[in-house]
Amino acid sequence: MAKPSASKDSSARGIMITVKPYGPTSEELAAIGERVVLNPALLDYIGHSKARLLYVEALEEDAPVKSGRPKPPRAFRATLYDDKRHRTVFADGLLSAPRKLSLTESALPPPPSDAEFAAAVKIVHRDAALGAALAAGHLEPYQPIPALSLTELPDGSIERRITVGLLPRGQNAEHEIVAVDLAARALTRFEGRAPGNAHPHPSGLCGVPHDANQTTADKGTAGQVWVTVSQGGQTLWRFLAVRPAASSGTNGSGVELRFVDYKGKRVLYRAHVPILNVKYDQNACGPYRDWQYQEGMIQAQGSNVAPGFRLCTAPALTILDTGSDTGNFLGVGIYLRGNEVVLVSEMEAGWYRYVSEWRLGTNGTIRPRFGFAAVESQCVCNVHHHHVYWRLDFDIRTASNNRVREFNDPPLAGSSKWHSKVFEIRRPRDFARKRKWRVENTVSGEGYEIVPNANDGVASAAPDAPFGRGDVWILRYRGSEIDDGSIAIGPPYEANLDQWVNGEAISNHDVVVWYGAHFTHDVNDAGPAQPDHIVGPDLKPVNW
Template sequence: MFLQLALAAFVVAAASVTPLPDAPAPAAAETPPPCGSDHRVDQTLTNGARWQMCWEMRTIEGLTLSRVTYTPKGGVPVSVLRSAALAQIHVPYDSGEPRYHDIGSLGSAVIPLTDGDCPGGERRLDQVCVTTRPRGHAYLKDGFGDPGQRRSLQGRELVMLSAYQVGWYAYVAEFVFGDDGSITPRVGATGSLAGTTTSPEYGWPIGVGRKHFEESHSHNVFWRLDFDIQGKSRDVVEQYDFPGNKTKKRTLEKTVLTRETAARSRPTRWWRVVDPEVRNTDRHPVSWEINNTDTAQYRGPADERFTRADLYVTQYKACERLATYNAEPRCAESVDRYTDGEKVRDPVVWVNVGFHHVPRDEDADPMPVHWQGFRITPRDVTATNPYRAE
């Protein structure tokens, strides 16, 4: 693994769209996203849900999505994200060294994709795979003895995939868009183990006997998500907690994050980005929920304070691009320093997901993929089941 810091300035233009009406209106998605055909994605899934977006391969962050819009079946387009990209892959080893920051020039580390990497899909410039695949049950309801009342449906998802060779690791990066309106960013690490030898205190025996101990390490993956729910002017980030451990009752506690914040994952804690003026036909505000419970919550030393939180909320600044080693001279170096209490009017959400990799014999070359990521779920975007919405 290596670190390259050859930053090039890039600013993503803000989307400008109008709020959803209170009653359904015809979908206005005939106007394509403002990008060339090679970089435009417009996919309608089998249940009628439609995803539209632009993509580009940035020198630093690699695959970057912009102008992401979701149209539920029978509904109107809802813009969700102005941009989404990886912001860092921090890899500290258990013995204390080395401590890699693997994002520096992912765009120049792209692994050219083959048809085998993109089954049933389309390779764009051999850099990105655009495909769809089954995602399991969308729902299942028993008919309680009446076969005519039984309901079951399989769901599908749109996948945007790219891969990068960083030292001995290959990273497979996916943005997965469900037919239920969900978004799942995730990264899979594969390729080869480092081949380093350490003591039993810091590793696991690999190979014959107990002569070689492969060192354990963490992968702390950061994503940068610039939410724009029908424009940037009203979006708010809220934190939800449900205290009541070891009691019969649980209460709901809402905290509005009006200023830049570093937040930590806890059981039953989640966040949402909401536009209070964009409402579904039940007149409930449209939002997207962020759940980051599948994280190892690595906490590093004082000079790695960026690892001390699992979600950061910051005010949009074009030069705040990476979670660490941000080399833009106009901005601070790491995401923990971006959160200085500034009032948030146009929120950017940074999500940190940790995975502690303890090697095993099964990781022999080529190493099977181990995945880490989080989930973004629509909350009140439609007033009914998105598979049955009309």
């Protein structure tokens, strides 16, 4: 059962943070998983095959009424994989009645679970040569990117294998990535010691020392909380926060905020990062589409207030702050810094470490931030370019009656610095014109401005252009457009947001703004993890 709410008071500024758990717990979802695998309907559906349970996730409503009262998850999805038939099986049901299942299947290979990776490592230990090196401590296993190796079989089906990276820890040991077939308990070694999109680098390893396989949070791990921030008896902020492991989207979306209200008025229905990718110079590795559900450890002092949430007595520290890939807490740290409430978590995707952070000020400013770091790998020795795409589903006061205006100084035409966007459109950043955007309610006049920061870059000027597809998209809200549907294995790797720019009217409607930012990482020049390796805009209230 959920714990009662917990609070932290900063008496010097009179700021109170209250956190209340929401939704099912990990234990409740695990219990459902145990019942699902024994369900007669599932066993009959699978037949003579064997299907592994990968994870159980709580599902939000398919078509929620945005103006309605938020409701806790009612449904779940259990994901299983059938090696014999090379298929993914989905078992959907209600949390209150898990015996009744809706069963479907897909040819798309699912991301590996932590248990699958652990099983793959055990099989590598059984290999005569690699097992001896592992036992002697000359090699250390880790999860690389991509996490799966896919091979098309003669009949057109896709063979799914788990990749295992091996870091050199002994004299004469070499970095290698292998693929493991769990069903056949067989190991494949690649020519050149790695798949084609993870070429070895002649200079050896670069990056922060690896975390020695500290625990990570699996996809679907439960964790949602209501956060209320008050000052002097007035409620300033109220929103639902979702940990990365439970976040929405095909590949997760980092720390996710929903139902964001400032001073009792709605700002955002949902804010998250559903798309994240990376491109290397000369295609030295990759390209990759990354996942954002696998949490890594952070340093956080305080008390646990819900699954995956810790209310901190001091700022929570990530790899960008400490230069270390180790920590003492898995999930989201919540703390007060000055007049801002900060939510921060660290995520792992192979040899990348990403920091997902939201800073909410008492003055109404929201500062979404995303950070980039790298741990030991041969790939990250090469210059590479990260692209992060926030999805900001604004509902200024209401879901409807919103419009977007753009500011340019000097003006684009005539004397007015502001003009309205009438139809769906993709827009570049233009720092020379101080370009920014304002989402406002056409009835009340209240709004929020999206102000770019210099570190966010311009897609068309990025060294890997046109891989970074753009800077800002202004779209009509569609509940099905959470992300572009590309799974982390790829291809495709690029963000396919242009598919939704199809001429729909957006003025006086429900609008969504996608904000892309671009970061070039040269580990040899700037180091693998620095506090300024971050991007993100400022969202500022107007007429509030």
